[in-house]
Amino acid sequence: MLRIESKQIESKQTESGQKVTAGASGQTGYYGMPVLKRPQWTVEVPLYFFVGGLSGAASLIAAVGRMSSADAQLIRHARWMAAIGGIISPALLIADLGVPSRFLNMLHVFKIQSPMSVGSWTLVAFSNSAAATAVLGEFEKRRPNSAVSVLTDASQIVSALTGLVLSTYTGVLIGATAIPARNEHVSTLPIHFAAALETAMGASIELKSSPGTKALRSSVSGWAMRAAGLLSGPLPLALRLLSLRKSNTRERGLRRAAAISSVAGSLLTRWAWVHAGKVSADDNSVPLRLRSSIE
Amino acid sequence: MSVTAFLTDSTLCIGCKACEVACKEWNQLPSDGFDWKGFSYDNTGQLGHSTWRHVKFVEGGVIPGQGGNSPENFSWGFSSDVCKHCENAGCLEACPTGAIVRTEFGGVYIQPDVCNGCAYCVVTCPFGVVERNRADGRAFKCTFCYDRQKEGLQPACATACPTESIKFGEIGELRQSANQRLAKLQDDGFTDVHLYDPQESSVGGIHAFFIVRGDPKTYNLPPQPEVPTTYLRKGWISAGIAAGLMLAGTLFAFGKGSLR
Ligand code: SF4
Numbered sequence: 001m002l003r004i005e006s007k008q009i010e011s012k013q014t015e016s017g018q019k020v021t022a023g024a025s026g027q028t029g030y031y032g033m034p035v036l037k038r039p040q041w042t043v044e045v046p047l048y049f050f051v052g053g054l055s056g057a058a059s060l061i062a063a064v065g066r067m068s069s070a071d072a073q074l075i076r077h078a079r080w081m082a083a084i085g086g087i088i089s090p091a092l093l094i095a096d097l098g099v100p101s102r103f104l105n106m107l108h109v110f111k112i113q114s115p116m117s118v119g120s121w122t123l124v125a126f127s128n129s130a131a132a133t134a135v136l137g138e139f140e141k142r143r144p145n146s147a148v149s150v151l152t153d154a155s156q157i158v159s160a161l162t163g164l165v166l167s168t169y170t171g172v173l174i175g176a177t178a179i180p181a182r183n184e185h186v187s188t189l190p191i192h193f194a195a196a197l198e199t200a201m202g203a204s205i206e207l208k209s210s211p212g213t214k215a216l217r218s219s220v221s222g223w224a225m226r227a228a229g230l231l232s233g234p235l236p237l238a239l240r241l242l243s244l245r246k247s248n249t250r251e252r253g254l255r256r257a258a259a260i261s262s263v264a265g266s267l268l269t270r271w272a273w274v275h276a277g278k279v280s281a282d283d284n285s286v287p288l289r290l291r292s293s294i295e
Numbered sequence: 296m297s298v299t300a301f302l303t304d305s306t307l308c309i310g311c312k313a314c315e316v317a318c319k320e321w322n323q324l325p326s327d328g329f330d331w332k333g334f335s336y337d338n339t340g341q342l343g344h345s346t347w348r349h350v351k352f353v354e355g356g357v358i359p360g361q362g363g364n365s366p367e368n369f370s371w372g373f374s375s376d377v378c379k380h381c382e383n384a385g386c387l388e389a390c391p392t393g394a395i396v397r398t399e400f401g402g403v404y405i406q407p408d409v410c411n412g413c414a415y416c417v418v419t420c421p422f423g424v425v426e427r428n429r430a431d432g433r434a435f436k437c438t439f440c441y442d443r444q445k446e447g448l449q450p451a452c453a454t455a456c457p458t459e460s461i462k463f464g465e466i467g468e469l470r471q472s473a474n475q476r477l478a479k480l481q482d483d484g485f486t487d488v489h490l491y492d493p494q495e496s497s498v499g500g501i502h503a504f505f506i507v508r509g510d511p512k513t514y515n516l517p518p519q520p521e522v523p524t525t526y527l528r529k530g531w532i533s534a535g536i537a538a539g540l541m542l543a544g545t546l547f548a549f550g551k552g553s554l555r
């Protein structure tokens with residue numbers, strides 16, 4: 001067949017900033033237009049991943065602390081962190097939805113195959129049990145009484161278990177999507193999220209450390225912390241290692257900087273994954289298998 | 296009620312956009328604005344919350360006999376895109392509110408009064424079809440004219456199409472006529488025709504298939520679409536490991552602390 005053709009492949013930007021290629025073919029796809037849609041979540045969502053994850057972890061600390069009869073002040077701090085996080089988290093999600101009452105639509109059904117549904121129910125169970133634990137804990141402190149203790153422990157266990165799900169399901173939530181950058185990493189995303197969290201949760205406790213939290217400081221910020229710090233980035237690790245050699249006052253400053261760095265690292269991890277989804281959705285070459293197969 | 300489907304035969308499409316207009320009128324969809332995309336005659340670009348039928352314009356080279364009467368004219372390929380109404384629909388599986396349902400006609404329908412705008416369907420559709428309307432907050436896509444089908448009518452786009460490029464009917468019969476049409480075109484010398492109907496993928500077949508000339512990728516039709524539920528197993532295993540690690544780490548930290 002006679003084919004007089006000079007189709008040049010150039011790139012242009014459309015008004016919405018998407019890159020399009022001049023030309024449609026089996027090699028370029030349809031003018032380089034994306035096959036997938038960009039994630040439409042606003043900044044509240046990665047922030048929720050972070051706050052939710054952190055409060056889940058705090059609840060775990062409180063539960064394990066209680067089991068190993070750690071310092072009462074530490075347990076109290078961790079419980080309140082969990083409870084407050086359990087209030088902020090749904091607020092962030094609701095802010096993303098726009099119309100607050102629409103959040104209730106999540107609670108009409110439970111769908112095991114939808115990580116979003118599993119997460120919503122987990123969050124509801126967590127928020128309620130974490131708040132109950134914090135309030136009951138205050139009662140218990142004022143009027144020690146065995147009935148209250150049993151109730152506190154029961155809600156503590158519920159909030160720690162749901163907290164564990166809350167801290168890890170977000171990796172599944174963003175991993176099990178059509179976005180290649182995410183589904184290719186679905187088997188490491190939850191671990192990545194949890195590892196970043198492990199440093200952050202220790203770090204947040206460290207930030208508000210009172211003399212009473214010494215047990216945790218010497219342990220969480222010990223080798224476990226340093227190992228997790230490696231996962232969250234070399235900076236907190238370097239600062240922590242430095243702090244080992246410094247005088248007491250310098251040590252506190254460096255530890256504090258390291259703590260802030262790990263919290264920031266954990267938040268950034270989540271934000272980065274959400275952002276990576278946008279870039280990946282714009283790229284038509286993976287869904288169309290343009291790199292691997294040239295027909 | 297029988298399961299229905301669309302067959303979009305792009306070899307008959309003349310790019311008139313009657314389907315786009317009929318869809319917008321029937322469903323009272325808002326305007327997409329008036330932007331020039333800067334390529335081809337396509338000013339819409341892709342399906343979205345306000346575009347449920349979208350005609351793709353593929354500008355080809357100068358192929359004598361294909362661009363009309365004058366040999367200098369470009370050849371054109373047109374194809375009207377639509378929600379695929381997947382057999383295993385990523386959007387339907389992922390929707391946490393149960394807003395997305397399978398209708399008695401086999402279509403995938405978003406109930407607007409149940410949708411809460413979480414936008415999870417947006418990232419779980421392997422074809423990039425659903426979109427959240429930022430002003431309204433909720434997600435929208437082709438309804439397969441559920442309201443019209445209930446009244447025994449054809450979808451608005453199929454009714455308006457002047458060349459019968461968009462065919463509508465019972466899915467089995469339509470698949471059969473798609474194959475007949477394919478054979479006929481091949482007999483007539485159009486050896487580059489393809490039927491796009493990925494039944495082998497995890498999507499397990501679609502209720503809107505397409506006949507196109509050339510590589511279907513030219514029209515952004517993915518060769519191997521995957522429904523994201525296939526990633527769930529790996530994801531939850533990883534979450535289990537992550538939870539175990541967190542628990543172990545915390546126990547270890549306190550264990551060490553209480554030894555001191
Ligand atoms: S094409 Fe996308 S929006 Fe349509 S049914 Fe399939 S997954 Fe849902």
Ligand code: SF4
Pocket residue numbers: 389390391392393394395405409410411412413414415416417433434
């Ligand atoms: S945006 Fe609406 S339709 Fe889409 S997943 Fe969320 S609730 Fe379901």
